[in-house]
Amino acid sequence: MNAVDWFEIPAANFxxxxxxxxxxxxxxxxxxxxxxxxxxxxxxxxxxxxGGAVIKADHLQPSASGTLVYLYTRVGRAP
Incomplete structure (x- = not known):
């Protein structure tokens, strides 16, 4: 299983x-x-x-710390 599960790249100009x-x-x-x-x-x-996506949302802004990376965990998932 990969440690990274999903990522989101914020975009001002989608x-x-x-x-x-x-x-x-x-x-x-x-x-x-x-x-x-x-x-x-x-x-x-x-x-x-x-998986991942380019995303435009009011609560996300492109910046040096703007990319979100979601890590895989077993919490809440069946083995």
Whole structure:
């Protein structure tokens, strides 16, 4: 199992950030507006595996400390 489970890269300009990662990594992000006031574009991944997304939300701002990394734990999960 990977130590990293999910990551979020905040973006002020969502469309520009998505275009940058799609061009740089030669991939297609999966866009979803599943929550009010939030845009999310997920990097392709196979579950179980490490996933992540470019995200634009009122409570997140791009900065030197802005990327969120979620670590895998067994807490609350079946063995």
């Amino acid at each position: 469309e520009r950030a998505c275009a940058f990662y799609e061009s740089t990594l030669a991939i297609k992000l999966n866009t979803d507006n599943y929550m009010e006031n939030m845009q999310l574009a997920a990097f392709p991944y196979q579950h179980p595996g490490v």
